Amino acid sequence: MINWEPERPIWEQVAEIIQRRIEDGTYPPRTPIPSVERLQQEFEVGRNTARHVVKHLADEGFVRPVPSLGTFVLPRADEE
DSSP: OOOTTTTOOOOHHHHHHHHHHHHHHOOTTTSBBOOOHHHHHHHHHOHHHHHHHHHHHHTSSSEEEEETTEEEEEEGGGOO
């Protein structure tokens, strides 16, 4: 759940939720995560916040954006 207190940035909280969903199999490897627009709607955040979430997850190696197709969950090293 999002905590609207300023203790932690909102993008960090949303990224943590998406990361947990990746780890628990809600978003399996090689499948797309929700679009930036869907993240905006689900978490009631701005476009820049949702884009920051996706960029952070890509930088951390959880997802890979594919132009015109979406952002896909990367398989873990033990699943390749």
